[in-house]
Amino acid sequence: MKIDSFFATRNSRMKASEIRELLKLLDQPDVISFAGGIPDPALFPAEKFRDAMAVALSDGQHALSLQYSTSEGYPPLRQWIAERMTQLGVPCGADNILITSGSQQALDYLGKLFLSPGDTALVGWPTYLGALGAFNAYEPRFDRLDPMGNRSADELRAEAEAAGGRVKFSYLSPDFANPTGITLSLEERQKVLAQAEALDCVVIEDAAYQSLRYEGEDIPPILALELAEKGDLDQCRTIYCGSFSKTLSPGLRIGWVCAARPVIDQMVLLKQAGDLHTATLNQMAVAHVAADGFEEHTQRLCAHYKARRDRMLAALTRHMPDGVDWTHPEGGMFVWMTLPAGMDGADLLATALRDEKVAFVPGGAFYPDDDGRNTLRLNFSSPDQVQIDEGIARLGRVITEALA
CATH class of the missing domain: 3.90.1150.10 (Aspartate Aminotransferase, domain 1)
Structure with a gap:
């Protein structure tokens, strides 16, 4: 055999x-x-994490930190992230946040949520290797994402349909992208949004490096640009994927998704089927450290x-x-x-x-x-x-x- x-x-x-x-x-x-x-x-x-773990494992907290928990994530951490997103121009509540086991899990779940075999994912050329690996399992066709919109929506749509599917999403990391280090301008972000509207597809915004700016002016996240235009997060097609891996700790595997409630609700079902919930102890530790001087x-x-x-x-x-x-x-x-x-x-x-x-x-x-x-x-x-x-x-x- x-x-x-x-x-x-x-x-x-x-x-x-x-x-x-x-x-x-x-x-x-x-x-x-x-x-x-x-x-x-x-x-x-490390010292802050030692203190945070001690608090999470104390007599008053260990029954929570070592127990099963909700799939959505630890409420204080989700609330902290919602406040952080508000600072970035995305006012939202904890109900718009799902905690994932690293942003890599978020990419896997988004591939599972949106891609049927033969569908098209628009990605950078080059793009993040982990995204290609996550999406590949769902048998998509990849096509080139052009931030300047030089390829028409009609052309992209026709090629996707000829391949037996439709364009489901554009995936990109607009700030200091992995692998190129390139940052998209405000105009390029607006054109990505406009193209997604024309194609009626989702935008997956991978913001793993957003906090690591060394020079130049901050540019609003794509989700913030769309929300400013539409005024209602539940009407936005952009899905923001964040992570603590590049700032606090990659080993604790804490990421998050900020999106419209229908997306979060469906991803919660995927989370329940996948690993029930992200480790509560790790979430509590990250919440404690993030609240104690993240900036x-x-x-x-x-x-x-x-x-x-x-x-x-x-x-x-x-x-x-x-x-x-x-x-x-x-x-x-x-x-x-x-x-x-x-x-x-x-x-x-x-x-x-x-x-x-x-x-x-x-x-x-x-x-x-x-x-x-x-x-x-x-x-x-x-x-x-x-x-x-x-x-x-x-x-x-x-x-x-x-x-x-």
């Missing part, structure tokens, strides 16, 4: 994450890694990560040969590099690991069609400034030799 012969056909679309595999390199002390999109653990508010903590993060971003950009200027370009992100965790045509990021990674002990993520993993072979993603939040200087010097040598 071959047990894999019983697997559902959708499993053929699921692939191992190149990033998760590369994270194993972090255990090798001689490798300088720009691969993982991970926060610096030295910046975790001050993120300001500290921004100061540290800005210095590392600046260090990386300066090192790239010093060490990269002609013909190599890179983005200059206003925030987030990533720089996106474009190599001369004909170079292959995967081949370059093998050489870089062998000869210089430096790691990054080849860009092809972020494209639905495995395009962009001459691109790569660099993370600056995890390595320190000395590692950034040395690692970029090593990478510059590898690229220079490959071009020789």
Whole structure:
């Protein structure tokens, strides 16, 4: 018997994450890694979490923190998030918030909620690898999301229908996107909304990095723009996905969705069928820490990560040969590099690991069609400034030799 012969056909679309595999390199002390999109653990508010866990496990609270709970999430945390969303221009109540086990679970549930086999998902080219993995299980067709709206709604609709489905949503990360670090302008956000209205599809706004701005002016979330126009959150087609993974702790796996009540109500049913509820102890700890100085903590993060971003950009200027370009992100965790045509990021990674002990993520993993072979993603939040200087010097040598 071959047990894999019983697997559902959708499993053929699921692939191992190149990033998760590369994270194993972090255990090798001689490798300088720009691969993982991970926060610096030295910046975790560990003492505050120790205090929060002690409170949650105290005699007065342990019956709540260690017990089954509601699928919607811990009410004080949902209320804090609703107040945070109000500050971002999305006035709402706790009933518009669902707590998820990381924003990755939210993406999985949204794929399950909206995608039937053959439906079209509009995504960036490139886009977040985790979103492609989450959506792939529901057998969609991917098409290119153009924030400037150069492709007409009629064209996109016709191609989706020819493929046997319809355009169900546009997925994007408008602030300091993973993997490119690019931020959409106000005009681009408005055009994404206008295109979604013309297509009558949903917008999934992945805001994982929204709090990590190092320069420039804040731009309202897409959901805030739509709500200002329509005046009623329950009439909005934008679904906002937030996360504490890049600010407080990725290991506690706390994310959230802010959306119209009909979306939240349906996602609660998916949550009940999936894992009943996100760990109550973790929710209580995050609620305690978030209420105790979230803004001050993120300001500290921004100061540290800005210095590392600046260090990386300066090192790239010093060490990269002609013909190599890179983005200059206003925030987030990533720089996106474009190599001369004909170079292959995967081949370059093998050489870089062998000869210089430096790691990054080849860009092809972020494209639905495995395009962009001459691109790569660099993370600056995890390595320190000395590692950034040395690692970029090593990478510059590898690229220079490959071009020789």
